[in-house]
Amino acid sequence: MKILVAMKRVADYESPAQIEAGGQALAWDGPFVINPFDAIAVEEAVQIKERQQDVEVVVVAVGVAEAQQQLRSSLAMGADRAILVQATPPWDALAISALLHAVVKQEQPDMLLLGKQASDTDGHQIAEMLAERMQVGQATQASKIELSGSKARVTREADGGLQTIDVDFPCVITADLRLNEPRFAPLPAIMQAKNKPLQILEAAALGWSGQTACTCQQLQLLEKKKKGQRVADVATLLQQLKQEAKVL
Amino acid sequence: MAKHLIVVPAQTGKLDAQIPRLLQAAATIKGQLHGLVLGDDGSSDTAHALASYVQQVYMAQHKRLQHHLAQPCAKVIADVAKQIEASHVWSVGSVWGSETLPRVAVRLQAGMVSNAHQVVDEQTFCRNVWAGSVQQTLQINTAIKVITVRASAFAPAKPLSKAGAVQRCPVDAQPCGMHFVQFEPVKSERPELTQARVVVSGGRGVGSKEGFAQLIEPLADALGAAIGASRVVCDAGWVPSDWQVGQTGKIVAPDLYIAVGISGAIQHLAGIRNAKVVVAINTDDQAPIFDAADYSLVADAKQVVPELIAALKSE
Numbered sequence: 323m324k325i326l327v328a329m330k331r332v333a334d335y336e337s338p339a340q341i342e343a344g345g346q347a348l349a350w351d352g353p354f355v356i357n358p359f360d361a362i363a364v365e366e367a368v369q370i371k372e373r374q375q376d377v378e379v380v381v382v383a384v385g386v387a388e389a390q391q392q393l394r395s396s397l398a399m400g401a402d403r404a405i406l407v408q409a410t411p412p413w414d415a416l417a418i419s420a421l422l423h424a425v426v427k428q429e430q431p432d433m434l435l436l437g438k439q440a441s442d443t444d445g446h447q448i449a450e451m452l453a454e455r456m457q458v459g460q461a462t463q464a465s466k467i468e469l470s471g472s473k474a475r476v477t478r479e480a481d482g483g484l485q486t487i488d489v490d491f492p493c494v495i496t497a498d499l500r501l502n503e504p505r506f507a508p509l510p511a512i513m514q515a516k517n518k519p520l521q522i523l524e525a526a527a528l529g530w531s532g533q534t535a536c537t538c539q540q541l542q543l544l545e546k547k548k549k550g551q552r553v554a555d556v557a558t559l560l561q562q563l564k565q566e567a568k569v570l
Numbered sequence: 571m572a573k574h575l576i577v578v579p580a581q582t583g584k585l586d587a588q589i590p591r592l593l594q595a596a597a598t599i600k601g602q603l604h605g606l607v608l609g610d611d612g613s614s615d616t617a618h619a620l621a622s623y624v625q626q627v628y629m630a631q632h633k634r635l636q637h638h639l640a641q642p643c644a645k646v647i648a649d650v651a652k653q654i655e656a657s658h659v660w661s662v663g664s665v666w667g668s669e670t671l672p673r674v675a676v677r678l679q680a681g682m683v684s685n686a687h688q689v690v691d692e693q694t695f696c697r698n699v700w701a702g703s704v705q706q707t708l709q710i711n712t713a714i715k716v717i718t719v720r721a722s723a724f725a726p727a728k729p730l731s732k733a734g735a736v737q738r739c740p741v742d743a744q745p746c747g748m749h750f751v752q753f754e755p756v757k758s759e760r761p762e763l764t765q766a767r768v769v770v771s772g773g774r775g776v777g778s779k780e781g782f783a784q785l786i787e788p789l790a791d792a793l794g795a796a797i798g799a800s801r802v803v804c805d806a807g808w809v810p811s812d813w814q815v816g817q818t819g820k821i822v823a824p825d826l827y828i829a830v831g832i833s834g835a836i837q838h839l840a841g842i843r844n845a846k847v848v849v850a851i852n853t854d855d856q857a858p859i860f861d862a863a864d865y866s867l868v869a870d871a872k873q874v875v876p877e878l879i880a881a882l883k884s885e
């Protein structure tokens with residue numbers, strides 16, 4: 323069985339964002355990490371590999387050359403090999419999903435694991451777009467995945483409750499934060515990962531024209547709320563909520 | 571002129587309160603409003619409720635659409651959008667909308683914006699990124715545009731003076747790789763989180779599942795409030811994960827938000843930016859939640875929450 327995990331390089335979620343390129347691109351001083359949801363997807367794939375025989379885990383990222391660092395981190399977590407589709411932003415979800423689809427056609431995986439969303443842009447589109455391009459089923463926001471034969475039974479977060487569905491292979495599954503706790507790779511694994519295969523493909527060679535359906539017009543830092551007031555006790559709090567804020 | 575297609579999964583009972591808000595968002599762009607309701611045989615209630623707001627409702631009824639699985643729904647939505655030559659396809663940014671509309675966008679080769687909170691013009695929309703700290707203005711360059719909306723950012727639209735027509739539409743159901751097994755609803759007598767006027771949320775500082783039941787639930791009862799929680803509390807299984815507020819949970823917009831024992835991580839704050847008044851109760855006077863609060867009470871929840879409940883009850 324082959325599992326393909328798609329991951330995005332993002333700035334660490336503690337870093338404050340800055341805006342550059344004339345107000346049209348986000349910038350960070352770093353550090354950069356695997357999108358937290360994608361680290362969970364990698365972990366899930368590696369756990370399946372540890373439980374089952376004959377599982378190959380391939381990780382793919384679309385992005386700048388530096389994304390090799392995050393691909394190496396996935397290899398250190400236990401993935402077998404990695405693919406970087408080299409592309410420079412700006413891009414959008416239709417473009418990334420098309421590039422991932424080109425990789426899927428080459429790799430023919432049985433199962434795709436992605437994150438539920440990218441923690442920098444909160445797009446929440448790419449996995450579903452990829453599933454539609456492949457004409458296959460999807461199970462998003464998975465909190466539990468059980469494999470049997472050529473299908474997966476997935477418990478997922480739905481509106482108003484928990485839904486369980488079966489998805490036939492090949493399928494696209496996205497990881498919710500509660501699916502698992504990603505491991506920290508030990509030093510020997512980090513050393514070993516340096517020798518695992520990492521293939522670099524050019525986005526143009528996979529058919530990307532650089533055109534996007536969506537363009538970012540402007541980015542604007544939202545102002546923080548003005549600091550409020552300390553209240554001494556419950557009585558004062560209630561009084562202020564009634565008389566000043568008028569919400570009670 | 572624009573032609574809007576508003577897509578709604580059928581449900582029993584009243585029309586989801588987010589739908590009139592979604593309609594208001596779409597109506598910002600001048601044009602015709604059409605609705606599409608997806609479901610099985612029981613979907614006509616929703617279709618007729620929606621007809622009060624739009625001139626034409628298409629009702630797609632099929633056994634395959636019963637559980638609103640994304641793959642068959644996306645095909646039907648795209649087919650209808652093509653047939654009526656819709657310029658904009660809209661849904662609420664619910665879990666269902668978020669998982670279904672990207673598939674529609676691929677079928678229509680349309681650019682898509684998720685969770686828009688402002689409609690600037692027929693092709694420009696605002697949404698938040700980076701845990702709600704940056705606003706992004708996006709332009710969609712394709713002929714057809716697909717948008718999911720953060721409904722709480724819009725006022726509800728008013729019904730039309732004359733209800734629109736309801737019409738069945740053919741469903742071309744194809745083999746599907748998704749199979750429904752079961753659904754476990756989270757039952758609650760309380761108001762829905764994203765629509766509640768008051769929300770009481772608990773974090774790790776509430777101490778335990780029992781602490782949640784003893785402090786947060788009675789406080790919410792006393793205020794007629796919905797209950798929220800931090801991710802830590804949801805992950806620990808103290809409360810259903812459906813209650814999580816934040817970047818990866820629900821975005822709330824109440825008049826009053828009371829955060830008890832929540833530190834105020836950026837991912838949590840992303841969910842409460844639109845709360846009018848925030849109250850924080852925390853023992854640590856350096857907790858970042860106090861920077862986002864209008865009223866800060868540095869105190870032990872175990873002591874002050876029962877006081878607060880007693881005071882509210884004695885009124």
Ligand SMILES: Cc1cc2nc3c(=O)[nH]c(=O)nc-3n(C[C@H](O)[C@H](O)[C@H](O)COP(=O)(O)OP(=O)(O)OC[C@H]3O[C@@H](n4cnc5c(N)ncnc54)[C@H](O)[C@@H]3O)c2cc1C
Nearest residue numbers: 773774775800801816817818819831832833837853854871
């Ligand atoms: C990609 C990503 C997405 C995330 N999405 C979300 C999200 O959507 N929502 C979310 O909430 N989190 C999210 N998180 C997690 C977030 O970073 C924090 O870990 C989490 O919000 C902390 O929860 P907490 O405030 O309950 O716990 P803690 O940070 O442990 O805070 C507990 C607080 O309780 C106070 N306290 C302790 N005892 C008492 C007492 N007796 N009385 C009063 N106060 C007391 C403490 O002083 C402390 O401030 C996300 C994280 C990541 C990486």
Ligand SMILES: Nc1ncnc2c1ncn2[C@@H]1O[C@H](COP(=O)(O)O)[C@@H](O)[C@H]1O
Nearest residue numbers: 328329384436437439440445446447448
């Ligand atoms: N540049 C990228 N390269 C590879 N995978 C990506 C990329 N961007 C997003 N993804 C995958 O798609 C998921 C959803 O991203 P998004 O739709 O942007 O929120 C992520 O969690 C990743 O698994």
